[in-house]
Amino acid sequence: MTTSSSPTAPQVCWGLEQHMDEVAAAIGMDPVDLRRRTLIEEGAEGPTRQVFEKVGVRDTLERAVEMIGDGGELPDDEAIGVAVGWWPCMTAPSGAYVQMNGDGSATIVTGAQENGSGAVMAMPVFVGQELGIDPNDVSILYQDTDVAPWDMGSCGSQTTFNSGRAILAAAQEVRQQLLDAAAEQLEADRDDLELADGVARVKGSPDRSVAIADLVGEIGTVHGKGSGEVLDAPSGDTGGCVGRLGNETFLAPQLITQAAHVKVDRATGVVRVLRIAAAHDSGRILNRAGADGQVLGGVVMGVGLALSEGTMLDDQGRQRNPHLLDYKLLTCSDAPEIEVAWVEYDSVGPRGTKGVGEPPQVPTAGAIANAISKVIGRHVPRLPMTPERVWEASRGISA
Amino acid sequence: MTRSFVSAATVKDALSALSGGARPVAGGTDLVVGARQGKAPLPDAIVAIDRIPGLRAIDVSDGGLRLGTLVTHGDIMASEEIRTRYTALADASAIVGSHATRAQGTIGGNVMNASPAMDTGGPLLCFGATATLRSASGERSVELDELWTGPGSTSARSDELLVALDVPAPSAGTGSSYVRLEYRRQMEIAVVGATAVVTVDGDRIVDARVAITALTPTIRRVPAAESALAGMDGGEGAVEAAAAAAAAASTPISDVRGSAEYRRAMAAVMANRAITAALTRARGGSVPIPASPALHGAS
Numbered sequence: 001m002t003t004s005s006s007p008t009a010p011q012v013c014w015g016l017e018q019h020m021d022e023v024a025a026a027i028g029m030d031p032v033d034l035r036r037r038t039l040i041e042e043g044a045e046g047p048t049r050q051v052f053e054k055v056g057v058r059d060t061l062e063r064a065v066e067m068i069g070d071g072g073e074l075p076d077d078e079a080i081g082v083a084v085g086w087w088p089c090m091t092a093p094s095g096a097y098v099q100m101n102g103d104g105s106a107t108i109v110t111g112a113q114e115n116g117s118g119a120v121m122a123m124p125v126f127v128g129q130e131l132g133i134d135p136n137d138v139s140i141l142y143q144d145t146d147v148a149p150w151d152m153g154s155c156g157s158q159t160t161f162n163s164g165r166a167i168l169a170a171a172q173e174v175r176q177q178l179l180d181a182a183a184e185q186l187e188a189d190r191d192d193l194e195l196a197d198g199v200a201r202v203k204g205s206p207d208r209s210v211a212i213a214d215l216v217g218e219i220g221t222v223h224g225k226g227s228g229e230v231l232d233a234p235s236g237d238t239g240g241c242v243g244r245l246g247n248e249t250f251l252a253p254q255l256i257t258q259a260a261h262v263k264v265d266r267a268t269g270v271v272r273v274l275r276i277a278a279a280h281d282s283g284r285i286l287n288r289a290g291a292d293g294q295v296l297g298g299v300v301m302g303v304g305l306a307l308s309e310g311t312m313l314d315d316q317g318r319q320r321n322p323h324l325l326d327y328k329l330l331t332c333s334d335a336p337e338i339e340v341a342w343v344e345y346d347s348v349g350p351r352g353t354k355g356v357g358e359p360p361q362v363p364t365a366g367a368i369a370n371a372i373s374k375v376i377g378r379h380v381p382r383l384p385m386t387p388e389r390v391w392e393a394s395r396g397i398s399a
Numbered sequence: 400m401t402r403s404f405v406s407a408a409t410v411k412d413a414l415s416a417l418s419g420g421a422r423p424v425a426g427g428t429d430l431v432v433g434a435r436q437g438k439a440p441l442p443d444a445i446v447a448i449d450r451i452p453g454l455r456a457i458d459v460s461d462g463g464l465r466l467g468t469l470v471t472h473g474d475i476m477a478s479e480e481i482r483t484r485y486t487a488l489a490d491a492s493a494i495v496g497s498h499a500t501r502a503q504g505t506i507g508g509n510v511m512n513a514s515p516a517m518d519t520g521g522p523l524l525c526f527g528a529t530a531t532l533r534s535a536s537g538e539r540s541v542e543l544d545e546l547w548t549g550p551g552s553t554s555a556r557s558d559e560l561l562v563a564l565d566v567p568a569p570s571a572g573t574g575s576s577y578v579r580l581e582y583r584r585q586m587e588i589a590v591v592g593a594t595a596v597v598t599v600d601g602d603r604i605v606d607a608r609v610a611i612t613a614l615t616p617t618i619r620r621v622p623a624a625e626s627a628l629a630g631m632d633g634g635e636g637a638v639e640a641a642a643a644a645a646a647a648a649s650t651p652i653s654d655v656r657g658s659a660e661y662r663r664a665m666a667a668v669m670a671n672r673a674i675t676a677a678l679t680r681a682r683g684g685s686v687p688i689p690a691s692p693a694l695h696g697a698s
Contacts, residue, residue: 267668268580268665268668270580270581270582308582308583312655320655321655323436324586325586325588326655326656328582328583330583331583331584331585331586332585333583333584333585334583334584334585386582387580387582388657388658388661391661391664392661
């Protein structure tokens with residue numbers, strides 16, 4: 001079995017969420033209703049006595065179920081399955097510089113990098129908002145660890161959560177310098193000033209303003225550095241059975257419900273995933289197109305993990321399928337229709353954000369597994385749930 | 400490592416290169432991929448035949464169909480004549496590899512590669528195609544079941560070039576289909592495949608040909624399946640008996656693509672679907688080309 005992101009989470013979620021469906025069946029309850037009764041809500045106490053703040057996991061369940069429909073009219077070889085998952089926001093040190101340029105534009109220097117996921121998309125937005133300039137006038141100098149302060153890099157769904165915090169702190173230093181200079185130049189009280197549309201101006205008197213570019217020319221050197229305060233995870237009681245697993249409490253958890261509509265060819269075990277409804281709580285969304293893209297990509301990887309992507313080894317540990325003919329990635333033709341919804345509550349992250357990158361493939365395999373078992377009447381005991389394994393399970397042969 | 404590469408302008412040039420020990424290449428989709436995967440090193444001497452004029456024609460006459468060796472899968476799937484009268488062949492060419500493979504890969508290369516998993520093999524065999532092999536000393540015509548002698552091996556001599564495939568015209572009332580097990584919708588290779596070519600007269604099946612793919616060392620017809628259908632009305636019982644015969648004739652291997660047990664069970668499923676689709680087409684009903692993806696999910 002493989003994983004390309006959120007290591008171990010899709011596999012655990014696949015097992016756990018099938019168990020939830022089995023429990024629901026054993027007590028004669030609808031699996032969605034069981035989750036309605038068990039998912040955390042504000043004020044609830046977790047297994048390590050953490051009392052939860054407002055999080056949107058129940059909202060994600062309702063949104064996903066609403067988007068996928070109740071499946072009442074489906075043919076008997078199709079079914080809908082639901083799975084709920086989570087992924088942590090990892091808290092870590094980070095640092096960044098922001099400097100103003102003579103033309104009123106700004107440059108961010110960060111050790112984080114863009115690796116195709118849009119991880120740095122939030123950074124110019126943060127700086128633009130803080131300094132009252134167009135985010136398009138903010139460039140990023142990144143990936144040069146000789147120049148930038150220490151950073152984990154773009155990984156672990158934490159780039160916005162940690163680097164974003166550092167960049168906001170650096171931008172706030174610059175903001176103070178600009179406001180100080182503007183107060184002197186406009187002969188106004190600093191607290192009466194705002195930075196907007198590329199100028200510093202007196203609130204309510206837009207004609208009393210000075211261009212930020214002119215301020216920079218006046219001051220000469222305008223730059224800030226920041227790290228921000230590294231957040232601690234809430235404390236919890238580590239005495240219990242989940243106490244020492246490394247994530248005993250949830251800091252700004254990213255929460256997800258996905259519902260999968262699948263069609264199973266009972267005679268062959270071939271499964272087609274027709275639709276996925278994905279509802280996510282990743283805190284406040286800064287860039288909808290970028291965030292949606294993360295979900296679309298993650299879900300497709302999740303479907304591959306669920307159905308076809310598996311590393312096979314011989315008894316000497318050599319890979320038996322070391323090429324893409326027999327290590328089967330999904331093709332575009334196999335990708336399901338994917339509908340995305342965001343449930344937005346403020347988090348402790350910068351500007352209310354959490355991470356986005358890894359959660360999208362956490363519950364996909366679990367949702368597909370629950371749908372398959374509704375059609376064939378049994379759970380498939382291994383990942384990936386290949387046609388042969390689905391066929392075996394449907395005939396009661398254990399793999 | 401290849402030491403000599405020539406591009407032949409005529410069949411004669413190609414034949415003379417073959418006599419000198421060169422191996423032919425057309426689309427290169429098997430030769431190059433196989434070498435990269437370590438299946439077989441590239442030959443010492445290669446003669447490219449892809450620019451020889453006249454070898455890429457699809458000729459249709461009352462007697463049947465002649466496919467030049469350089470006809471691509473893309474050409475086959477686009478040919479209205481083949482889609483109408485040799486539908487199983489269009490089914491097969493339409494699902495070979497990827498778009499790029501279908502644009503580049505030739506029917507001649509496909510046949511001479513002699514893979515037991517080749518998609519077009521079952522349809523060609525059931526339609527009774529013969530291979531025309533030419534050498535400097537003359538030309539001969541070989542039945543496909545005599546051409547394919549094992550996985551990757553043929554009875555052609557090393558100085559012979561496949562120049563054309565001749566396919567007799569099917570009788571009126573013939574319908575055909577090729578169906579393959581597909582784990583995903585594109586970029587697949589046959590794990591199990593089945594071909595059916597049936598001729599009906601009213602309700603009665605007057606002739607039936609059934610072949611299995613990727614289930615035996617070479618693609619072969621299943622006489623027991625054919626006799627289970629011939630003379631019958633094509634009802635469920637006869638189709639199931641023929642499908643069971645196809646499974647019984649299978650001697651599949653277990654590998655990363657599936658166990659022998661699963662393949663044998665799928666042989667019956669694919670044969671059943673191929674026969675059913677061929678009957679539907681023979682009776683004037685519609686099954687999309689390619690049949691395989693359209694039949695997936697049918698329970």
